[in-house]
Amino acid sequence: MTVPTDERLFYEPGASWAWLLAGPAAAGAMLAIQISAGYGLQPLVPGLFLVLVSGFLAIQVKAARIHTSVELTRDTLRQGVETTRLAEIVAVYPPATGSEVPKWQSARALGELTGVPRGRTGIGLKLSNNRTAQAWARRHMKLREELTRLVEERVP
Structure with a gap:
């Protein structure tokens, strides 16, 4: 099976x-405030709240989907x-345990960001040519499991 x-x-x-x-929630809240204050339906x-809040959030979500997305294939x-x-x-380092910080946690994070994005956890990787880097994900244990399985299949 391939x-x-x-x-x-x-x-x-x-x-x-x-x-x-x-x-829409912000627009609804503003509408409720206007009606409860006796200004009627204006x-x-x-x-404006609908357009501005939705517009700014659309930009942020689009940026996050570009810069903090993770995809693993074979x-x-x-x-x-x-x-x-x-x-x-070449290898996936074990998770950090105890009070001693492993060296891989100071390695460069993959992606164009300056570090591991907030809300994500780093995974230490040993790369070819004796380089070290950090992969990252919210569901880091699942990513670590898949990466480890793929690397062990390829590297005995």
Whole structure:
């Protein structure tokens, strides 16, 4: 049985489009405030809240979906816009335990961000040419499990 190389083994989108529901919620709250204050139905301010809140959140969600998404296939690991071939990954370091900080936690995080994004946990990787880097994900244990399995299949 052959497995397609582009099959997703792990995926995190980075952010949810559900955040855009905050725009209509803000407009509804403004409308409720206007009505309860006795101003009646005046759609200008709630409409502005709807457009502004939804617009700013759409930009943030789109950026998060580009820069903090994670995708693992049999051949590649994509962190944000940076793609690393799995052939370059030699080993997956064990998780950090105890009070001593492992060296891999000071390594460069994969992706174009300056570090591991907030809300995500780093996973130490030993790369070819004696390099070290950090992969990251919200569901880091699942990503670690898949990465370890793929690396152990390839590297005895």
